[in-house]
Amino acid sequence: MGPTWDLVEGLKVFLDDADDTVTDVSGTQYASTDTPRSTDAPTRASADAPRPSTTSRQRLEVEHLHAELASLRAQIHALQLNPTREMSFWERVAKLERLDLLRAKDENDRLRQSLDMHKTFMTELEAHVQKKRRLANSTDPCFDESLAFWLPESGDDGGGRRVRAMHAIVDREYRRMHSVFLRHGLLGHTNNVFRTQLVPQPSGEIYFTVVEHAVLAAPFRAIGAAVWRLIASNGTRHSVDGLAVSTDSVDETMVYEHVINTRHATPCHTNLVHKYYTSSTSDVIVSRSVLVDPMWPTANALVEDCASWVEVETMPGQSSCLFTFVLRINLGQDSPTEARDHVVASLERVSLAQEPPVEGTLAHVAASVHFGAPSVAPSNLHIVLERGMHLEGPFKRAVNAAIDAYRESVEHIDDRQVECRDQERRD
Known part of the structure; x- marks a missing residue:
């Protein structure tokens, strides 16, 4: 058996006083054998006795910690060897309380x-x-929701604020485009959808909407460029009496258009911002009306509130595209149900959103339907639809012309290839 560690000897080393008397728990006194002590000598070390050095205390503390660590390791080893050892009742209670305490601390x-x-x-x-x-x-209307569709006056910045406001107005509608398409059920399929409808709003207003969704027989870039050329080059202008049109090309991708319809007792102003968005897979043209423009006063006049989204997406093969068009016009306060039914029945005769006679194209000619002033609300329907019907014809003719041009180019290429093959066979 190895040497054992004596508590008394350890205390002597710790106190570094070989002449002091150490008393154990039973009361036995151990005296130094070198120097005899009298019975009345004090039991504590004298004040002038040398104190243990810091190094000695630290060494003893380290040795004591090593001893505790060895004891804990032995206990852990014993638990690993016999994990199902029996514990006393109070030991189990203490361990459970310790576990609950650790869980509470972790949760805390x-x-x-x-x-x-x-x-x-x-x-x-x-x-x-x-x-x-x-x-x-x-003060910038682009940041105030109540002035979201207002344009500021031309200031000393040369119209910079107006241009920024125009971009902000139409960009807001561009970000809403896919949610509008989703609401009308136009996402995720290529089925033909052509419809017009009146949609009551929670605010009491009623929206007139036109929806067209079809596959066109031409690349998306050809269709998008044709529509934008129509808008940017004043191709939609017409010579109908009572319609005054003013167009301002803001930049290469944005056009500001103002139309005044004076053919009726109530003049109608239309301030439209058109913007062209292009990407590698689609072309988008978004239009939004401006409700207040200081450059065009509209006192005691009707101001058209409308928005439109045109998107042409590429299709597999690059020879066709998915065409989606949504037009929304705010007609003002709601009308009775019977009045809406009468208006919807009248709208069904209009070529807006009708099935095309030829697959891969749009309906060719706008129907000539006269909308007189209705006796029930919405009383401004005939005014706001008049401009849309005049623009419908040039719009669809431009799209169909792009389709015909692409078809002719493909046929020409095919004819050339046939001629080349015939020439090769003759040679």
């Missing part, structure tokens, strides 16, 4: 972390709300 730490995350989120949200509030107080 996780709750604190979650609370810190929520505090961070609330701080960011509060900063975001405050930022939005500051933007809403801006």
Whole structure:
């Protein structure tokens, strides 16, 4: 058996006082054999006795910690060898309480972390709300929802604010395009959809909508470029009496158009911003009306509130495209149900959103249907539809012309290839 560690000898080394008397728990006194002590000598070390050095104390503390570590390792090893050892009742209670304490501390730490995350989120949200509030107080109409479709006056910046406002107005509608298509059931399929309808709104207003969704027999770039050329080159202008048109080409991708219809007792102003968006797989043309423009006063007049989205997407093979068109016109306050039914029946005779006679094209000619002033609301239907029907013909003719041009080019290429093959056989 190896040497054992004596508690008394250890205390002597720790206190570094070989002459002191050490008393154990039973009361036995151990005296130094070198120097005799009197019975009345004090039991504590004298004040002038040398104190143990720091190195000695640290060495003893390290040795004591090593001993505790070895004891804990032995206990762990014993538990691993006999994990099902029997414990006393109080030992089991103590261990269960210790386990509950550890679980409570862990849950408390996780709750604190979650609370810190929520505090961070609330701080960011509060900063975001405050930022939005500051933007809403801006004098720029692009940042004020109540002035979302207003244009500012021309200032000293040469119209820069007006141009930025135009871009902001039409970009907002561009971001809404796919949600509009989803609402009308136009996403995820290539089935033909041609319809017109009146849609009541929760605000009490009624929207007149035109929906066209079909596959056209031409590449998407040919269709998109043809429609944009029609808008940008004043191709939609007509010489009907009472319609005054003013067009401003803002830049290569945006056009501002103003139309005044004075053919009726109530003049109708239309301020339209058109913008052309291109990508590698689609062309998009978005149009949105401006409700207030200081350059065109509209006192005691009707202002058209409309928006339109035209998207042409590429199809497999690059020889056809998916054409989607949605037109929405705000007709004002709602009308009785019987009045809406009468108006819908009249709209069915209009070529807007009708099935084309030839697959891969659009309906050719706009129907000549006269809309007199109705006796029931919406009383401005005949006014706002008049401009749309005049624009429908040039729009569809431009699309069909692009389809015919592409078809002729393909036929010409095929004829040339046939001629080349015939020439090769003759040679």
